[in-house]
Amino acid sequence: MKTTYLKLSLSAVILLGIYSCKKGEATASEYELSVNADSASVVASDSISSAATMNVKDKQFIKTADVNMEVKDVYEATISIEKSVQDLGGFVTHSNLHSNVISEDIYNTSSEDAMLVKKYQTENTMQVRVPTAKLGELLTLINTKKLFLNSRSINAEDVTSGIKYAELEGKRIKKTGEDLSQLKTNKDKVKMSDENRSEENLQQLANMDVTDNLKYSTIDIYIKEPKVRIAEIAITNTKNIDNKYKFNFIHDAKNAFVEGFYLIQKIAVGLIAIWPVLLITAVIIYFIRKRKPFQKPTQNISE
Known part of the structure; x- marks a missing residue:
């Protein structure tokens, strides 16, 4: 129902x-x-x-x-x-x-x-x-x-x-x-x-x-x-503004010099950071050279 x-x-x-x-x-x-x-x-x-x-x-x-x-x-x-x-x-x-x-x-x-x-x-x-x-x-x-x-x-x-x-x-x-x-x-x-x-x-x-x-x-x-x-x-001529500020040689050269100096610093810091690896590598090379047998040069005597 x-x-x-x-x-x-x-x-x-x-x-x-x-x-x-x-x-x-x-x-x-x-x-x-x-x-x-x-x-x-x-x-x-x-x-x-x-x-x-x-x-x-x-x-x-x-x-x-x-x-x-x-x-x-x-x-x-x-x-x-x-x-x-x-x-x-x-x-x-x-x-x-x-x-x-x-x-x-x-x-x-x-x-x-x-x-x-x-x-x-x-x-x-x-x-x-x-x-x-x-x-x-x-x-x-x-x-x-x-x-x-x-x-x-x-x-x-x-x-x-x-x-x-x-x-x-x-x-x-x-x-x-x-x-x-x-x-x-x-x-x-x-x-x-x-x-x-x-x-x-x-x-x-x-x-x-x-x-x-x-x-x-x-x-x-x-x-x-x-x-x-x-x-x-009415708007601004954006193309002309872009051309005006598109490239500045003195400013860009200065920035490139500064960035190059910073790059040298980063490389030096990176080498310092891996000094244990460099030390171990130097020790290995030293022992390899020391264990190498000394071979006396042979002389041929012709009669």
């Missing part, structure tokens, strides 16, 4: 999004609505708003949106979007603004100065969350920043049946807890009670996630600049 309870609860958590508060503040729209557009067919502001805020009676939806577009200035557009999100009561969960350097070259302008020229493109990947009721308004504001709209999609996941099923699961878990309280205390009861409380905790956690997703919509935004930018940065 306890295994059945656990399987049913896990199924509710994984497949159905679990129970949500009956008084969720999210607005509704059509089930699995998807809107795609490009710059050739620009959707009017009121159309954007109606697509994102359409209501369907007795339905609850988790809404998400995705926008991919090109803008004149990524940094300016990022600041504007972040401010709009804040004004609408939302918040930014991710923002990764960076420049992709295409090339960089150094041009010497004098013996001391040079110019670093960088060619680059700037882009930003953002994720923001706003109250679901403000989703259409934010998409309208974002739309005003575009030069070219690559794509835009608005999705609504119908979680009405999942919420109803989660309500039933909540009642089941509560009833199971009441039934367990009436059993005689033993090891099995303690284990089953602990598993039941674990199911209840998982369900409450999922409830908070679903409620949060109903209240706030998530928008993924990718923006980039269509043209290459050029940055000119």
Whole structure:
């Protein structure tokens, strides 16, 4: 029995999004609505708003949106979007603004100065969350920043049946807890009670996630600049500086003389350190020569 309870609860958590508060503040729209557009067919502001805020009676939806577009200035557009999100009561969960350097070259302008020229493109990947009721308004504001709209999609996941099923699961878990309280205390009861409380905790956690997703919509935004930018940065002519100090004959000759003197000292110290070896070698050579028999030279007498 306890295994059945656990399987049913896990199924509710994984497949159905679990129970949500009956008084969720999210607005509704059509089930699995998807809107795609490009710059050739620009959707009017009121159309954007109606697509994102359409209501369907007795339905609850988790809404998400995705926008991919090109803008004149990524940094300016990022600041504007972040401010709009804040004004609408939302918040930014991710923002990764960076420049992709295409090339960089150094041009010497004098013996001391040079110019670093960088060619680059700037882009930003953002994720923001706003109250679901403000989703259409934010998409309208974002739309005003575009030069070219690559794509835009608005999705609504119908979680009405999942919420109803989660309500039933909540009642089941509560009833199971009441039934367990009436059993005689033993090891099995303690284990089953602990598993039941674990199911209840998982369900409450999922409830908070679903409620949060109903209240706030998530928008993924990718923006980039269509043209290459050029940055000119004044720097020092390092090549000329390197040549200036690359070689100094007097200084290097002086160092070489001093290093040679130190080398002689190190050799003398090394010989002193091995004096026992030298002494033994000298003694061996002495005895070898002393033990060598003396041969008297022979003289040939011719008659």
